[in-house]
Amino acid sequence: MTDNELIEKTNAALAEEFELDITLLTPEASFKDDLGLDSLDAVDMVIVLEQKFGIKIGKDPKIIQITNMADLYAYIIAKKNELAA
Amino acid sequence: MRLKHVVITGLGAISPLGTGADQLFTALKAGQSGIDRVPELEKIGGLGPRIAGLVRNVDPKQIPRKNRRSMSRMSIYALLAAQEALAQGMVDDITRTQGRLGIVLGSTVGSAETMEAFFKEYLQSKSIEHIKSMMFFRIMGHSCAANVAQSLGITGRTLAPSAACSTGCQSVGLGYETIALGRQDMMLCGGADEFHPLTAGTFDIMHAASTAYNETPDQTPRPFDTDRDGIVCSEGAGILLLESLDSAQARGAEILAEVVGFASTSDTSNIANPDPAPLTDCMQAALDDAHTDITDVDYVNAHATGTIFGDEAECRAIAKLFGPDIAVSSLKGHLGHTMAASGALELIACVHMLRTGTLIPTRNLDNPAPECSGVRLLRQVEHAAINTIIKNNFALGGVNCTIALRRYTHDR
Numbered sequence: 001m002t003d004n005e006l007i008e009k010t011n012a013a014l015a016e017e018f019e020l021d022i023t024l025l026t027p028e029a030s031f032k033d034d035l036g037l038d039s040l041d042a043v044d045m046v047i048v049l050e051q052k053f054g055i056k057i058g059k060d061p062k063i064i065q066i067t068n069m070a071d072l073y074a075y076i077i078a079k080k081n082e083l084a085a
Numbered sequence: 086m087r088l089k090h091v092v093i094t095g096l097g098a099i100s101p102l103g104t105g106a107d108q109l110f111t112a113l114k115a116g117q118s119g120i121d122r123v124p125e126l127e128k129i130g131g132l133g134p135r136i137a138g139l140v141r142n143v144d145p146k147q148i149p150r151k152n153r154r155s156m157s158r159m160s161i162y163a164l165l166a167a168q169e170a171l172a173q174g175m176v177d178d179i180t181r182t183q184g185r186l187g188i189v190l191g192s193t194v195g196s197a198e199t200m201e202a203f204f205k206e207y208l209q210s211k212s213i214e215h216i217k218s219m220m221f222f223r224i225m226g227h228s229c230a231a232n233v234a235q236s237l238g239i240t241g242r243t244l245a246p247s248a249a250c251s252t253g254c255q256s257v258g259l260g261y262e263t264i265a266l267g268r269q270d271m272m273l274c275g276g277a278d279e280f281h282p283l284t285a286g287t288f289d290i291m292h293a294a295s296t297a298y299n300e301t302p303d304q305t306p307r308p309f310d311t312d313r314d315g316i317v318c319s320e321g322a323g324i325l326l327l328e329s330l331d332s333a334q335a336r337g338a339e340i341l342a343e344v345v346g347f348a349s350t351s352d353t354s355n356i357a358n359p360d361p362a363p364l365t366d367c368m369q370a371a372l373d374d375a376h377t378d379i380t381d382v383d384y385v386n387a388h389a390t391g392t393i394f395g396d397e398a399e400c401r402a403i404a405k406l407f408g409p410d411i412a413v414s415s416l417k418g419h420l421g422h423t424m425a426a427s428g429a430l431e432l433i434a435c436v437h438m439l440r441t442g443t444l445i446p447t448r449n450l451d452n453p454a455p456e457c458s459g460v461r462l463l464r465q466v467e468h469a470a471i472n473t474i475i476k477n478n479f480a481l482g483g484v485n486c487t488i489a490l491r492r493y494t495h496d497r
Contacts, residue, residue, distance in 0.1 A: 019150045036151070043218040051215070058214065 006080060007073050013052045027070035055079045087265040092493060094338040095174030095326030096433045097166035100420055101138035101319050105169060110437040113419055113445045114466060118303035120317050120421050129282050133289045133296035137280050138319025138421035152236040155222035157196030160232035162322035163277035167233050170273060170326040174338055185270040187241030189260045190230040191252040192425045197281035199223040229277045241269050251480035252276040253323055254428030257488055258347035260327045270332040276425035277322035285318045291357060293392050306391030307449040308415035309457040313391045319421030323429025342436045346375025346489030358394050359479050364402035368475060371487035379407050383471045384444055386435050388478045389415035390422050397456040404459030414463040418448030428478040432488060435474045439492040442468055
């Protein structure tokens with residue numbers, strides 16, 4: 001899976017889970033200010049992404065620091081690369 | 086001690102008979118049934134009833150996701166009913182959110198559907214790693230009350246009684262007492278439940294569910310009828326906006342009826358089967374609270390669910406207190422048993438009966454049972470001046486509740 005495909009899959013998963021207009025899911029979009037997501041949504045986001053990509057995120061301190069889509073994409077891509085390595 | 090008079094200024098209903106309190110009464114007057122065959126029930130081993138009264142045509146997405154995410158179906162029904170009641174009561178945003186309004190709203194249990202989803206995952210994986218954050222908010226005992234309060238910004242008290250079939254009636258009673266004591270100016274009061282095979286199965290296990298009419302669902306339940314064979318489980322939400330008379334008059338709100346009495350008593354003779362004597366005592370206590378004589382009561386809206394023992398016990402209790410001429414009907418022949426919502430939905434219908442002078446008969450009452458014939462069972466719509474109604478609900482666990490409603494007249 002290419003990075004772009006990963007990003008598209010991430011966007012599709014979050015748009016479905018949080019009923020978001022997919023055009024809002026841009027790299028600069030902030031979870032809180034642009035997408036209206038809160039800390040409880042963040043918990044569910046982890047579960048959705050784990051299931052979507054077959055990765056383990058859990059309570060990884062790195063995911064807690066992420067507040068926008070660009071950083072989320074980078075995190076997912078790194079996770080997938082770790083898995084592939 | 087009652088410091089304030091309590092009136093009803095708003096109604097909201099989601100039921101198997103449709104959306105809205107007006108629709109509920111229209112369907113009741115037309116003698117419609119809300120009971121349908123539910124094919125999914127056929128897949129459940131050992132389950133007798135294949136029918137239920139389900140809510141149709143409600144779009145949950147009319148509720149913003151942020152509010153809806155913590156809701157199971159019962160909270161969705163309850164919020165829509167609460168919004169209708171507030172709209173009818175013309176409660177503005179400031180009144181709603183600045184502490185004058187509280188809520189008392191209960192359900193029989195938290196969302197069984199959500200519990201099923203939780204345990205399906207948990208028992209298989211022995212892990213909570215895939216459990217989403219909102220599950221508990223749908224399971225907790227005060228899920229409906231909390232969800233409605235959160236969605237509507239209600240900052241007064243949030244109460245969540247859980248007394249099975251008496252929940253809705255008890256909620257209205259507790260709301261009435263809260264306002265009468267001056268603790269809140271207004272209370273959203275009611276009950277809600279969502280259908281799950283757990284409920285139908287519970288009554289089936291006790292041989293109290295209707296199973297003989299699976300091919301003709303609109304012919305059951307049959308309260309007071311010779312051929313009654315038990316409860317039909319339904320779902321929905323009923324909400325009444327109660328308010329102090331002072332507050333309603335100051336706001337210029339339309340007053341729909343007055344709540345004049347309430348009693349909630351316990352029958353400790355048996356956890357499931359009601360005894361007539363405590364039922365009589367409960368009704369008498371509500372009349373005492375209302376300072377009303379039995380001769381002032383025009384009609385009793387019975388709990389009567391269509392069970393062999395319950396209907397008989399209630400008829401005997403009513404007959405003992407009011408004598409043979411009192412008009413009695415049950416609305417469960419139309420609605421089925423909407424569980425925690427039943428008291429509230431049936432009270433909403435009673436408010437309409439008071440206002441329109443129309444008494445709704447019991448649906449499916451073709452051959453009144455001899456053991457239920459000690460009162461005047463209504464079998465057709467009657468029109469009369471109605472001033473006072475007694476409304477009963479009795480629950481598993483021995484929780485009896487009675488509300489006394491009075492027509493509101495402006496020349497008081």
